[in-house]
Amino acid sequence: MNNLDGNKVKETYKDAYSYINKVLDVIQKADILPDEAQWITKETINGFKEYVNPGFLEYRKTVTLDSQFAAVEWSDSGCCFKDVNGKEYIDCLGGFGIYNVGHRHPKVVKAVEHQLKRQALHSQDLLDPLRAMLAKILAKITPGDLKYSFFTNSGTESVEAAIKLAKMYSERNTFIAATRGFHGKSLGSLSGTAKSAFRKPFLPLIPGFRHVPFGDIDMMRKTFESCALVGEDVAAVILEPIQGEGGIILPPENYLKEVRALCDEYGALFILDEVQTGMGRTGKMFASELYGVVPDILCLAKALGGGVMPVGAVVAKEKVFKNLFANPFIHTTTFGGNPLACAAAIATIQVLIEENLPERAAEVGDYFLTRLKECAAEYKDIIMDVRGKGLMIGIEFHNNEIGYEFSKGMFNEGVLVAGTLINSKTIRIEPPLTIAIDEIDKVVSAIHKVLAHLKNHSI
Known part of the structure; x- marks a missing residue:
């Protein structure tokens, strides 16, 4: 037995302890x-x-x-x-x-190792520096006037936070998403996801979500008009710039710009889910840059952690994010923005820029x-x-x-x-x-x- 005489292990745990030792021995081997x-x-x-x-x-x-x-x-x-x-x-x-x-990029691994030697997780009470520094970096590299960041552990958590921000912004409850769109599988993000096999076992989902064909600007406009006529004004539109899980579906020319214009006309927010398209994947740091649009809320995850740590983010304009100022504890996550994740994200952005x-x-x-x-x-x-x-x-x-x-x-x-x-x-x-x-x-x-x-x- 490692570090402990087997005779001192409680009978309840002997089998588990023996198995743990064998697993850890294998992990340690190069x-x-x-x-x-x-x-x-x-x-x-x-x-x-x-x-x-x-x-x-x-x-x-x-x-x-x-x-x-x-x-x-x-x-x-x-x-x-x-x-x-x-x-x-x-x-x-x-x-x-x-x-x-890439897999285990040396600079990302090194940043995480250095942070791990000093502190793995934050106390939850003091101010953690890397969260502040990563937020500043994201404000510098994201499009337009996106400024404040809330950090998560995954893409679906980023979408959940975006939905909450949109609800707080206008107190409206109607959202427009696209058919074949994918935004995650937790209850809120699943409401925006369009895959019936994922949705049916959990119906009813969060009310207020409408789905229109991706790329059909006329249907998008008619949905805005109909919602306004019946007093169910749109809080936000949430789209992937390029639909990933839906089959790598590219938007028609000017489609995202036209959606942006509709959102402005009707006082709705525009949420871009760049969980899969972000961090350089499409040939720009963010796919929104390909199409010349600036969202009100940007959702990130997946590649943000460099393939070493799970980390996601919601980056929003100040006019949207300021509703969290009065009570920053209204939406929190224990591990979101932890030091190891932030170290990985900062190093990842460095690599994306340097290379x-x-x-x-x-x-x-x-x-x-x-x-x-x-x-x-x-x-x-x-x-x-x-x-x-x-x-x-x-x-x-x-x-x-x-x-x-x-x-x-x-x-x-x-x-x-x-x-x-x-x-x-x-x-x-x-x-x-x-x-x-x-x-x-x-x-x-x-x-x-x-x-x-x-x-x-x-x-």
């Missing part, structure tokens, strides 16, 4: 032996089956080959990760948009998109469309089944991709913004190989 890898795999499968959720095992079977459905990830660096058996994969999923600066990663995403993304469109032209009977901005790219197939088979084939070739909203009709390509051209070429080569196999087997 390299593991084959029998240890086998033990980890067995414990992982059993743990998911008996103690986490067996449904995840069935889901993993649908996205990998049968012999590999139990692949267990173990380590990562750069644009790749390895499973517990040492197989390396090029990451073209990027944790659904987490790894913009020109937003600009690089635009350039490398154009190259990737061109190569993928060449594939699409060659396999028109399999691929319907290829689209995207920067390194936020979608490959749309003729049906969901082809997408699943493509995803499984790519995994077998050592490339991780995934569908959108647990659907594989559209496969997303969201690698780290640091991905090298030769890695892209390897991915494209794998894509050609998988598409040829699908064509030859009439999938």
Whole structure:
């Protein structure tokens, strides 16, 4: 036993304590032996089956080959990760948009390690410096007059805070969101999310949400008009600049500007959910810059923590945020804005700026998109469309089944991709913004190989 004689452990905890020691021993090892890898795999499968959720095992079977459905990830660096058996994969999923600066970027890891040596979590009572410093940095890099920040742990928490800010701003209760939009799965953000499978088990959700087709400015205008006529004036519109989970859907030209104008006309706030599009992903630091709009509230998460720490933020104009001044405790979170998370976010922004990663995403993304469109032209009977901005790219197939088979084939070739909203009709390509051209070429080569196999087997 480590640090404690086994005879002194209470009988109640002996089994758990022994298991804990074995797990911690494995964690501490830089390299593991084959029998240890086998033990980890067995414990992982059993743990998911008996103690986490067996449904995840069935889901993993649908996205990998049968012999590999139990692949267990173990380590990562750069644009790749390895499973517990040492197989390396090029990451073209990027944790659904987490790894913009790559896996375990040294500068982000270093910042967190330095902060950890001094203080991990704040006292909750004194003023914590890194929260103030990160908020100032975000005010400097976000568009327009966005100024004050509230820090969260995830994207759905950022959206929840945005909804509350909008309600406090005008005391209105009507929100307009878009079909195929995704804003999270907690109760408030789920009310804005448009996926019926996620919504139905929890109905009724927060009242007052209307959904209109994304990109249809006429329907948006009519909804504003109708809400005003019946006395249910719109508090805010919440949109993703580019719909991620909905299938990498780009807005029509000038659409976001026209929505901004409607919000101004009717006295509503404009919330942009940049949880997935933010931090350089689309070729600009924020996708709102691509389309020349400044929201009243900006939601961030995912890549803000550099793939090292979970952290999210809501950045708002002073006219919106000032309603929290009188009582800053009306909306709080214990771990939001903790020192480790803030250190990671500050270092992440440094890397994005130093390495020109937003600009690089635009350039490398154009190259990737061109190569993928060449594939699409060659396999028109399999691929319907290829689209995207920067390194936020979608490959749309003729049906969901082809997408699943493509995803499984790519995994077998050592490339991780995934569908959108647990659907594989559209496969997303969201690698780290640091991905090298030769890695892209390897991915494209794998894509050609998988598409040829699908064509030859009439999938």
